[in-house]
Structure formats: structure tokens, C-alpha cells
Amino acid sequence: MDGHLSLIFGRVGQPVLSKMPTKYRRKGTTTRGNWSEESLQNAIDAVKNGMAVMKASKNFGIPRKTLERRVKKNDCIKRNKDVHALSSGEKGETISVIASCNAEGTFLPPVAIFKGKNKKDEFEDGMPPGAAVYMSEKSAYVNTTLFLRWLEEMFIPRKPNGKVVLVLDGHASHCTSVELLELADANDVVLICLPSHTTHFLQPLC
Known part of the structure; x- marks a missing residue:
């Protein structure tokens, strides 16, 4: 039999048995290359302004892993530009x-x-x-x-x-x-x- 049985939980929390094909693509998944640099940048900007990565990924059609990687990369670049020297009295101080x-x-x-x-x-x-x-x-x-x-x-x-x-x-x-x-x-x-x-x-x- 081509496929397998999988247990899925719906909104009401009741288990439902569903037959899923072996090659299954989740609805809304964006294939590699079906997004532009402009969309990626818009998604990065949205994350920086407070939107969750998962939500930005769906809204702008960017793969989540790609968006996470690029957000971290941009953050590292900015951190390198914004490094400030600490005086000896400030070293070791923590913040909340x-x-x-x-x-x-x-x-x-x-x-x-x-x-x-x-x-x-x-x-x-x-x-x-x-x-x-x-x-x-x-x-x-x-x-x-x-x-x-x-x-x-x-x-x-x-x-x-x-x-x-x-x-x-x-x-x-x-x-x-x-x-x-x-x-x-x-x-x-x-x-x-x-x-x-x-x-x-x-x-x-x-």
C-alpha cells in the first residue's frame, strides 16, 4: 500500500486517523527559489519590528530556516558595527x-x-x-x-x-x-x- 497511517489532532483535540501519501507537501510550503530578495528583506524587517519568524515566513513566502539564518546573519553584522568598549568598572556587570x-x-x-x-x-x-x-x-x-x-x-x-x-x-x-x-x-x-x-x-x- 502506497502511503502510511498518521495520527492527527484537530482543533477540538480529538484524534483522527488519516491516510497520508509518502510524498506529501504541506499546504503553503514554498519551494526553493520561489521568493525574491525583496520579499526576504521585507520578512527580515518584519522580524526586526517584532513579528515572529514563523508568521513572517508564512506572510512573505520565505522558508523558515532561510529566514532564521538571514536574520541571525544580519544581526551579527549589526552587532559587529555596534561594539562599544567597556571600562574596567563595567566589566562583569549584568543586566535584567x-x-x-x-x-x-x-x-x-x-x-x-x-x-x-x-x-x-x-x-x-x-x-x-x-x-x-x-x-x-x-x-x-x-x-x-x-x-x-x-x-x-x-x-x-x-x-x-x-x-x-x-x-x-x-x-x-x-x-x-x-x-x-x-x-x-x-x-x-x-x-x-x-x-x-x-x-x-x-x-x-x-
């Missing part, structure tokens, strides 16, 4: 990043937290459009004040209308502030805090 994305692969512009009082222009070099830098005098770790600022400046203005769920790790800065909880409630943001050190087990995006 507040990142947010959904299951579709869409992400909000990140916020980088640097230790210090005065922000330097080069801190924003290479960051995507809309990204921000927050300064913290004591440490580069996120705290309640910085997270509240992120929620107010970065998340709430970009959320869709109606209630949304925001899943957070169990860091104390995310769930111990009354002001934070009131701000979320007033803007239809439902906060769900995962237990500490369980994010990699629970995998909330899966």
Missing part, C-alpha cells in the same frame, strides 16, 4: 530584561534594566523599536517600582480591549504590591503568578 510574548509568537518591545543612575545613549544600541532602558541605582534586578512602571508604560498601552491574562514568574516584585494589583485590576489585566522556579517545568506558552 523584562520580556513579554504570547503563544502566537508576538512580543512586546523589551525593557533592559541597568545598574546606575545616568542612562547612556549606547545602552539602546541594537535594541528593537519601542524598547526602553530603565536605570536602577542599587542593582540591575527588577523590583516592584520598575515592574509597576513597565506595566503602566509598556504593557497596558499595548493590550487589546477587554480582559487579558498576564502570566508571570513567581518573583516577589510581580505580586506583592497592592498598587500593582489595583492598577492591573483597573485595566482589565488578570495576573497569574507561577510558583517560584517552576516556569521551565510549567511552560505556560505551550
